[in-house]
Amino acid sequence: MADSRGSQTGEATEAQIAVHWKEEEYIHPSQNFIAQANLADKSVMERFSEKNFPDCYAEYGNMLSWDTPWQKILDTSDPPFWKWFVGGKLNVSYNCIDRHLPKHKNKAALIFVAENEDEPSVAITYQELYSRVNEFAALLRDFAGLKTGDRVTIHMPMIPELTVAMLACARLGLIHSVVFGGFSGEACGLRAADSGSRVLIYSDSYYRGGKLIDHKASADIAVATAKREGHTVDKVLVWRRHLGSYGSAAPMMKGRDFFVDEVLKDFRGKKLPPVSMDAEAPLFLMYTSGTTGKPKGCQHRTGGYLAYVTGTSKYIEDIHPEDVYWCMADIGWITGHSYIVYGPLALAATSIIYEGVPNYPDAGRPWRIAERLDVNIFHTSPTAIRMLRKTGPEEPKKYNFQFKHMTTVGEPIEPEVWRWYYDVVGKRKAVIVDTWWQTENGGFLCSTKPALDPMKPGSAGPGVPGIYPVIYDENAQEMPAGSGRAGNICIRNPWPGIIQTIWGDRDRFVRQYYQKYCRNPQSKDWRDWPYFAGDGALLAADGYFRILGRVDDVINVAGHRLGTKEIESACLTISGVAEAAVVPVVDEIKGRMPEIYISLRPGTTASPQEMVDRVIRTIETMIGKIARPKTVHIVPDMPKTRSGKIMRRVLAAISNTMNIGDITTLANPDIVEQIRVQVQGKGPVVAKEGPEDVKQFGTVE
Ligand code: WTA
Numbered sequence: 001m002a003d004s005r006g007s008q009t010g011e012a013t014e015a016q017i018a019v020h021w022k023e024e025e026y027i028h029p030s031q032n033f034i035a036q037a038n039l040a041d042k043s044v045m046e047r048f049s050e051k052n053f054p055d056c057y058a059e060y061g062n063m064l065s066w067d068t069p070w071q072k073i074l075d076t077s078d079p080p081f082w083k084w085f086v087g088g089k090l091n092v093s094y095n096c097i098d099r100h101l102p103k104h105k106n107k108a109a110l111i112f113v114a115e116n117e118d119e120p121s122v123a124i125t126y127q128e129l130y131s132r133v134n135e136f137a138a139l140l141r142d143f144a145g146l147k148t149g150d151r152v153t154i155h156m157p158m159i160p161e162l163t164v165a166m167l168a169c170a171r172l173g174l175i176h177s178v179v180f181g182g183f184s185g186e187a188c189g190l191r192a193a194d195s196g197s198r199v200l201i202y203s204d205s206y207y208r209g210g211k212l213i214d215h216k217a218s219a220d221i222a223v224a225t226a227k228r229e230g231h232t233v234d235k236v237l238v239w240r241r242h243l244g245s246y247g248s249a250a251p252m253m254k255g256r257d258f259f260v261d262e263v264l265k266d267f268r269g270k271k272l273p274p275v276s277m278d279a280e281a282p283l284f285l286m287y288t289s290g291t292t293g294k295p296k297g298c299q300h301r302t303g304g305y306l307a308y309v310t311g312t313s314k315y316i317e318d319i320h321p322e323d324v325y326w327c328m329a330d331i332g333w334i335t336g337h338s339y340i341v342y343g344p345l346a347l348a349a350t351s352i353i354y355e356g357v358p359n360y361p362d363a364g365r366p367w368r369i370a371e372r373l374d375v376n377i378f379h380t381s382p383t384a385i386r387m388l389r390k391t392g393p394e395e396p397k398k399y400n401f402q403f404k405h406m407t408t409v410g411e412p413i414e415p416e417v418w419r420w421y422y423d424v425v426g427k428r429k430a431v432i433v434d435t436w437w438q439t440e441n442g443g444f445l446c447s448t449k450p451a452l453d454p455m456k457p458g459s460a461g462p463g464v465p466g467i468y469p470v471i472y473d474e475n476a477q478e479m480p481a482g483s484g485r486a487g488n489i490c491i492r493n494p495w496p497g498i499i500q501t502i503w504g505d506r507d508r509f510v511r512q513y514y515q516k517y518c519r520n521p522q523s524k525d526w527r528d529w530p531y532f533a534g535d536g537a538l539l540a541a542d543g544y545f546r547i548l549g550r551v552d553d554v555i556n557v558a559g560h561r562l563g564t565k566e567i568e569s570a571c572l573t574i575s576g577v578a579e580a581a582v583v584p585v586v587d588e589i590k591g592r593m594p595e596i597y598i599s600l601r602p603g604t605t606a607s608p609q610e611m612v613d614r615v616i617r618t619i620e621t622m623i624g625k626i627a628r629p630k631t632v633h634i635v636p637d638m639p640k641t642r643s644g645k646i647m648r649r650v651l652a653a654i655s656n657t658m659n660i661g662d663i664t665t666l667a668n669p670d671i672v673e674q675i676r677v678q679v680q681g682k683g684p685v686v687a688k689e690g691p692e693d694v695k696q697f698g699t700v701e
Helices: 005-009 031-036 055-061 092-096 098-104 126-143 160-172 185-195 216-228 259-269 303-316 334-346 366-373 384-392 415-425 504-514 564-572 608-622 648-655 669-680
Strands: 072-075 084-087 110-113 120-126 149-158 174-180 201-202 205-208 210-212 237-238 257-259 281-286 298-302 322-329 350-354 378-381 403-409 432-435 469-472 489-490 531-539 546-548 552-557 559-564 579-588 589-602 632-633
Touching: 055 072, 055 303, 084 303, 092 160, 092 303, 092 334, 098 126, 110 126, 110 160, 120 126, 120 205, 126 160, 126 259, 149 160, 149 185, 149 216, 149 504, 160 174, 160 201, 160 281, 160 334, 160 350, 174 185, 185 216, 185 281, 185 298, 185 608, 201 216, 216 237, 216 504, 237 259, 257 259, 281 334, 322 334, 322 366, 334 350, 334 378, 334 552, 350 366, 384 415, 384 589, 403 415, 469 531, 504 531, 546 552, 552 589, 559 564, 564 579, 564 589, 564 608, 579 648, 589 608, 589 648, 608 632, 632 669, 648 669
Parallel strands: 110 350, 149 174, 149 201, 174 281, 201 237, 237 257, 322 350, 322 378, 378 403, 403 432, 589 632
Antiparallel strands: 072 084, 110 120, 205 210, 281 298, 469 489, 489 531, 531 546, 552 559, 579 589
8 A cells, every 4th residue: 555654654564564455246145044134124225324323322221121221322422422312321241141030041041162172061051151250240240349440460371250240240249350261461461550459350271282281380370470561450350171180280379369159159049239330431452453562451341332332243153042143253352252152142143162173173063063052143264264275275174064154353354264264164054244343343343234235255244234435545635435455544533342442541542543534623423534444445436445554553363452662662672672563464374473673782792593582582571472473583683764764664565565666865775675675585686576556466265
């Protein structure tokens, strides 16, 4: 993208290395799907059209049970801090559990599938979930001393107790902050300190790739890290993966660490009334990477968030209470919050929680789970699809399952990969929705409406009902449909799922999402406040959006967001490292991965291999294995502008075998060829070039 921020500043962005796919043919949903769909009435677009905004969102609000009805659907008096369902009161755990009991108490709310295939799966009925959530809520209130509005950090793997913990927080109006289980203890500690959580909820261990992973050890690091940040954690509540045995080598610290199963004995059978919460009370925080080194706490609200995930789960995921729904994401990411826990449970669906990696013990595992539990809605990411296709392209054919609906989310999906998903996994009968959205958004922004719009491989589709996306260039000019040029995708209007703010940092919220395109900071009219998503996109003539990737310092690794600045900061803590630059590099399975360039301080005696090992170890400790780089290059110097700024754009071009472009303005242009030879080998450069403003990098196929 010639006009994206990256190329102007010398930064490297994902959107710059995006592939320019050709337009694909439409594929239509089957009559069978349409006949049973929740949303088959074409009038939806009229109902959710701009002339009916914001009242259209009453349709989602009305899917919930309110203790006190809202008085005003949208309050814009303090832009861009929109308020939704103002005056309304409700409880999220009531909406996800209690209200289903009269009709569905004996139906499975959750089915836990352990990674070990010999361990039987466990179905938890709505009644059982009700009991467990009440008991744990009583423990949080009466043993841990937590009160409405307190924050609680939860660092847990994919086990049902994670959902119990979240819903117990929601029952009391505690603000949960779930940290992805694969993040390190340090990452958890920083988030606990930022949110001011006095209590951590952990588990001792979990299975991943056939191994029992010691997880409690990371709690000790988290507490120590929080302490370094000046914050004291006074209780760590530890669930045990296997009752009666402790799967960690880390000692339990007396007076601080408690086994949940032991404490729960005192709360057996306890029932607590759900606390009636203001629609605008915060429900949870979810930390995500942004453009600076520090992750930011995205603060989601109670009423608007739940209404939005319920509405989109019903209309876009097509969830009915009788469906068996499996989203293979991790609950520690926003997809898991919205589309494993809150949306499906608000609709009384059966939601599957799978503990392990998709291809354990082999690439047939997901399809065996689908067959055994008769899953009919399946939700996953392009990375998982690529991996399952690569390791077991014929596997789905061996199992007797039939999805009616499938989702892809988190990264662009190559049309080739999309077709395998459609033909082999969906057996040409399931519809696919390619849903584009972000942690900050609560729920889907762009997607086809599964029974109403044809699918187009590689394109997310139009804005979902009530979302009016637009593409602006750097000068805030709207780029018309079919222009063939990429720009910044924005949402013109507020919607109920958007975050309220960044925890403790209102200025950052405004700066990050609204400053760029705000027409008038004094205006109280939402039309002057488009939301800047930070993604590059193209809008085709048919109104379908194709997302290219981030235009900022964020890399989407296997659908998980990582900040390049976070990784660079980690590298700079290593003695001997003088400079570090992180750029996105295309990866066949994970979509993108970080690639690291470091230069060393003079006099560093460690061997290159030792330095590479240190970089990898430091990143794993400070962030987590997920941020592991594809390659670490030790270079004699960084390409720099005359003012001393590292030209990451040049490094990204080298990493991705792209045209390096003009380097005459660099302070040290000679270093570029030296690094290129080091990274790419000595052969002649065959740089690939694409259309005017989207650099082509060849497909990942
Ligand atoms: C990317 C995940 C292409 C995008 C729900 C966005 C996608 C970032 C898609 C948010 C999609 C998400 N097609 N790209 N269907 N969905 N993205 O916050 O770059 O973890 O900005 O939320 O993922 O990642 P996050």
